Amino acid sequence: MxxxxxxxxxxxxxxxxxxxxxxxxxxxxxxxxxxxxxxxxxxxxxxxxxxxxxxxxxxxxxxxxxxxxxxxMTTNETSFYRDIHPFTALRTKILPELCQLRASKRMLNIWSAACSTGQELYSIAMLIREHFPQLATWNVHLQGTDISEEVLGRARAGKFSQIEMNRGLPAPLMLKYFERDGMTWQVRPDLRACTKFTKLNFVEPWPTMPSMDVVFLRNVLIYFSPDTKREILRKVRQVMAPNAVLFLGAAETTMGLDAAFERIEADHSVFYRVK
Ligand SMILES: C[S@@+](CC[C@H](N)C(=O)[O-])C[C@H]1O[C@@H](n2cnc3c(N)ncnc32)[C@H](O)[C@@H]1O
Incomplete structure (x- = not known):
């Protein structure tokens, strides 16, 4: 070449x-x-x-x-339990509150938007299995979306290299939720079955979506112009259920872009709710 x-x-x-x-x-x-x-x-x-x-x-x-x-030209950098704090807040504050708020419906929708190869959504799936056994009988929908067919294919396959496994995934979780497949590790079928990965390009018409209770929209807004960020945040807001929370990446904020969001700090993490 x-x-x-x-x-x-x-x-x-x-x-x-x-x-x-x-x-x-x-x-x-x-x-x-x-x-x-x-x-x-x-x-x-x-x-x-x-x-x-x-x-x-x-x-x-x-x-x-x-x-x-x-x-x-997309940047697909990701890892298991990336920037751990949002996952801590999810475990200690957000999911316990949502378990109470949604107890009558027994349904939760969690969205990893711009999910790349799926580590973020699988991290959430393992966290729920480990800490919220009561949700086993609820309808819990774990949805990952991305613009890239290539990363979505990898996310659906749920196969990760040893290097990817070493980035953020504690050994006990690796042994419990993955099985070795030659040089790679495969997510166990029951964990994989509770996730769904589909295409969503933020700047094309969005498919119909359920009301989301938790949205992870991390490390993607940084690539867009302020106007595009505003438009995406407006559309995200429209699919958020009452009391839903939004997580952004550590370098991202709604401040100066969308005044309808309120910034909340908990457990070293920052998340957003619609006011
Ligand atoms: C850096 S990764 C973030 C992965 C994960 N959210 C995390 O924080 O670890 C950014 C992802 O955004 C996706 N992306 C870029 N532009 C997009 C668009 N217009 N619509 C949907 N996804 C997009 C890329 O394909 C890439 O997988």
Whole structure:
């Protein structure tokens, strides 16, 4: 594979299509990063340079290739129990309260929005199994969504490398909820069966969704413009049930974007409720 710096024209095409399709604002100054992410895809499609690949996508206008290019530019960094505090607050405060508030309906909907490869949703599923046995007889829906077909496929498969397992997952939980499958670890079928992973692009029409009691929307708003963040928060608010809570990433906030949210601190964690 030949490495040739991406031309300004090719760079502007990539930034444009990624913004149009996903609302992600790429930093054109980081063209080396863009090139590194596109190189494997270019190679896979038989191109010798990323410039040729970008030109190929541009000319052929094949939706599948365009989709793959956009997906290649998403950042899918995640891990089990990432930034532990939201999970602590979920265990000590939020779920105990929701168990009381929803006792008559015996139903809970939890959404991991922009779930990447699924570690966030599986972390929540294990937390419920470990600490809320009373919920075993409730209707508990654990929904993960993402723009990327590729990460959704990995989330559904529930297979993780040893390196992924070592990031944040305590050994007792690994042994209890996963089984070894060659070089990978597979989520046990009963835990996998209580999760669902489907496609949702924040900037395309949303499918009909149930009212959510807990929303994890972490480490994704950072990629969007203030207007896109505002619009996503408005739509998230509309699917939140009364007393529902929203978790954002440590570097994210609703402040200055959506005054309808109230910021609450508990157990070293910050979460948001609709006022
Ligand atoms: C850094 S990961 C965050 C994963 C997880 N929430 C966490 O905090 O560990 C960001 C995810 O956002 C997804 N994403 C980016 N743009 C999106 C969009 N427009 N709609 C839905 N998901 C998007 C990416 O595919 C990626 O998997």
């Amino acid at each position: 030949t490495t040739a710096a991406i031309t300004p024209d090719a760079l502007s095409y990539v930034c444009g299509i990624v913004r149009d399709r996903s609302a992600i604002e790429l930093e054109a100054s980081k063209s080396y990063l863009i090139e590194a992410r596109l190189m494997p895809l270019a190679k896979l499609n038989g191109y010798t340079t990323t410039n040729d690949f970008i030109q190929g996508v541009r000319v052929s206008r094949q939706p599948e290739l365009e989709r793959r290019l956009v997906e290649a």
